[in-house]
Amino acid sequence: MAEASASGSTAGRKSFFQTLEFDTRLLGMIGAFIMVCVVFNVLTEGRFLTPRNIFNLTIQTVSVAIMATGMVFVIVTRHIDLSVGSLLATCSAMMAITQTQLLPNLGIDYGSPAMAPLAIIVGLATGALIGAFHGWLVGYLAIPAFIVTLGGLLVWRNVAWYLTSGQTIGPLDDTFQMLGGIGGTLGAGLSWVFALIAVAAAWLAINNARRARIRHEFPVKPVWAEAVLMGLSAALILGFVATLNAYQIPVRVLRRAFEARGEVMPDGYTQAYGLPFSVLLLIAVAVIMTLLARRTRLGRYIFATGGNPDAAELSGINTRLLTVKVFAIMGGLCGLAAVVASARLSFHSNDIGTLDELRVIAAAVIGGTALAGGLGTIYGAILGALIMQSLQSGMAMVGVDAPFQNIVVGAVLVLAVLIDILYRKRTGDA
Structure with missing residues (x-):
């Protein structure tokens, strides 16, 4: 009798979640996030879930989360982008030079209403053009994205260094800094x-x-x-x-x-x-990218190409041009993330964006984007970025040193891929 009652209860729970049409993968990620928060809140004696730490955790997540939404498109189309952290640094350097050197020489001084918008346009254009160049190399010259962006990781990090002569550039415009978090x-x-x-x-x-x-x-x-x-x-x-x-x-x-x-x-x-204004920016990016993925022809082409590139090309999709567009979007989002990252620091530094490429890829994969292509969600990538930042922030508050933090992050990434493989085999999506 007890067994029958238990089985009936289980069936009721299943029908409840099925009726609500909850994504089981999303529920699993939310459960993992809650578990991380509870564990670190206990270890820090209640300091992890204070409003102050949640505020800081939120603004620290924004730049990686913005890039993770673009990485979903890149991975869905069966590519990878290892250059996003270095590209962020180049965009940041361009915006810092624009504010401290180029615009003042044109008579637009520090504090002018035009300074921040013009600097942001320069950063976005820089990222989008470099991203489109990467896409052209991958799509039209058939160079593997891994090689193109691995080269970009080395090239753009050092281009940023030469642009600034290895110096820290700042302070940045006050209006520009408002997009960093606590200042706006x-x-x-x-x-x-x-x-x-x-x-x-x-x-x-x-x-x-x-x-x-x-x-x-x-x-x-x-x-x-x-x-x-x-x-x-x-x-x-x-x-x-x-x-x-x-x-x-x-x-x-x-x-x-x-x-x-x-x-x-x-x-x-x-x-x-x-x-914070930076969180509003992330929300806007999430909405736009979700609409782009679900409601536009470009989004349908991206997921169709990722699901079966040969069939997509035979159906008339220009997969080469699509690759250029996807990498250009990724580059533009790197420029936007550079705005948030440099504004939060209030200056450009040489190490800005270091290891962000790993965090961004990890966020997308933990969020359910399949490395085999064809599957991925924007909200999943943002939640993945939040989980990654929560892990790092919690370990820092507990007193874990940086090397061990990276060990944990690497282990979590491998575990996330393993769970993804097992999930797809069980559900028949493999």
């Missing part, structure tokens, strides 16, 4: 406004998806399942914003800000940081 945030009030808009957008997306299924006469989830999904999305968004709003600006920083304006800070005055 929405504040508590606007963060709550953004949260409500995000909740409404999530609910609208769920409702539109249901209507589309009905319109095309596809099976739909029960109303209660849709309500559960809406409730979960609202809880995640509002909980995340509430956590960031709980991180208060230090009193000494507020006092200096009031003194700079010639005012006296009222007794008991507090102010929260709220959502």
Whole structure:
């Protein structure tokens, strides 16, 4: 009787998750992330899950997560890009030189409203052009992407060094620095406004998806399942914003800000940081890349080519040009990540982006992107980047030295690939 009850309970749980149409791989990653957070929170005596550390963890994840979304497209098309960290350094160097040398020589001085936008355009253009060049070498000259980007790893790291003569360049423009994280945030009030808009957008997306299924006469989830999904999305968004709003600006920083304006800070005055601009940038990238993957012809071509390159070419897809486009997107995202990384540091340094290529590839693979091509998700790559950063941040807080941190990261990457192989064999996707 007990056995029958247990089997019935298990069947109920399965039907519940199947009804909600949850991705089992996503559930596994979320479970792993929760486990990492709980373990490190215990080891750090509650310091890991404080609003301050979550805020810092979030802004530290952004640059790698942005590049990981592009790496999904690269790996899906059965290529690899080992040059992203070095390309980030070159884009950062170009933007730093633009702000400190090129624009001042043109009469656009430090603090000018045009300085930050022009520098960002230079960085994005640099990344996209170099990425397109890599794609041309791979697509039209048939040089393996591994070799092209391995060469790029060496070339662009040292090009960045020569551009700056090996010097640290800074400080960067104040407006530019606002995209780095703690220097530019929405504040508590606007963060709550953004949260409500995000909740409404999530609910609208769920409702539109249901209507589309009905319109095309596809099976739909029960109303209660849709309500559960809406409730979960609202809880995640509002909980995340509430956590960031709980991180208060230090009193000494507020006092200096009031003194700079010639005012006296009222007794008991507090102010929260709220959502960083860099996180908003990551959210925008995630939405755009997801729409690109799911709703555009380019996205369909990318996944079709990754699934079967020969069949894709025979069906009329220009796989050579597609390769150029994919690597150009990757390069542009490296430029965007360079904006966030250099703005967070407030200067360009020679070691910026070091080992980021490994972190980005690991984030995409841990997030479920198949090295064999054809499968991958944007949200999975971002979650993979968050898991990687959580591991490194947690180990640093515990006091683990850097060499052992890299050992753990390497072991986790190999384990993630093994789990991916076993999962695909079990589900028949291999």
